[in-house]
Amino acid sequence: MSLNPSSETGDLQRFTRAYPTITKDPAWLPVAAWTAVVLPLARVAYLHVLIVLLSLVLAIVATVLARRWFRRTYGFVTPTRPLPLLYRPAFGIPFWLTAIAIEWLSRWLGWPVHLGVLAFSALFAWSALASGGFRRHLLVLAAICAALAFLPLLIAEEWRQDVVFFAAFGTGWCIVCVMDYRVVTRNFAARGRPRHGG
Numbered sequence: 001m002s003l004n005p006s007s008e009t010g011d012l013q014r015f016t017r018a019y020p021t022i023t024k025d026p027a028w029l030p031v032a033a034w035t036a037v038v039l040p041l042a043r044v045a046y047l048h049v050l051i052v053l054l055s056l057v058l059a060i061v062a063t064v065l066a067r068r069w070f071r072r073t074y075g076f077v078t079p080t081r082p083l084p085l086l087y088r089p090a091f092g093i094p095f096w097l098t099a100i101a102i103e104w105l106s107r108w109l110g111w112p113v114h115l116g117v118l119a120f121s122a123l124f125a126w127s128a129l130a131s132g133g134f135r136r137h138l139l140v141l142a143a144i145c146a147a148l149a150f151l152p153l154l155i156a157e158e159w160r161q162d163v164v165f166f167a168a169f170g171t172g173w174c175i176v177c178v179m180d181y182r183v184v185t186r187n188f189a190a191r192g193r194p195r196h197g198g
Contacts, residue, residue, distance in 0.1 A: 012076070015058060016036040022131075022134065022135065022180045022183055022184055023175075025176050025177045025179050025180045026066070026070060026178075026180050026181035026184070027063050027064075027066040027067035027177075028063055028173070028177055029063075029066070029174060029178065029181075030060075030062035030063050030066065030175040031056075031060065031063050031169055032061045032173035032174045032176075032177050033059070033170065033174055034055060034056060034059040034170075035166055035169065035170030035173060036166065036167055036169075036171045036173070036174060037167075038052060038055050038172070039052075039162075039166035039167075040057070040162075040163045040166050040167045040170075040171070043133070043166075044162050044163055045163045055149075074184060088152050095119075095123065098119075098138075099116045099119040099120055100116060101116075102115045102119060103115065103116020103117060103119075104116070112150075112152045112153050113149055113150055113153070114148070114149045114150075114151070114152070115149070116150040117145050117148055117149040118145070118146065120145050121142045121143075121145035121146040121149065121171040122142075123152050124138045124139070124141045124142035124145060125135025125142040126140060128142065133178065134183055135176075135179075135183070137175060137179035137180075138176060140172055140175055140176070141169075141172040141173065141175070141176050144168050144169060144171075144172040145169070145172075147168075148164070148165050148168055148169060151164060151165060184189070
């Protein structure tokens, strides 16, 4: 969804509500790419642990630099209304910890479905709907996670599951990063740069 000079106020309000979260993902593209490429290779080619760690450090450094550039270039806008509960740390952090715990429990019990991954799928789908249409691309990641949750039913070997999981999830994450960046640049090109904060 792109804003233009004739956009309705409601569209701008939805964008400014979604913006604090939209700007977080683009800078994570290096780590997302690392997830999609290095982790599967580590399982297939048995990369040395030092190579895996060094590449992760480089990806994190690139992410930090990208985030600084993004903040310096686009600053931030003040949401016109309180953020939905979904985006507040008081909800997000406990949800992530709970989902990770559920995932660990399902793996420990040997269940054929990854319940934690399903929880993340629901979260991404909810995020797409809560964004007012600006982050519909999150539905791609939600669909990927929903499919990956049933991966043990399709692939028996654990190492093959890991390869598919990291490659698919990392690719979906990359798509979100790129699409979030496109949303920000297109909307700011149409409406002008946001108000910078300190």
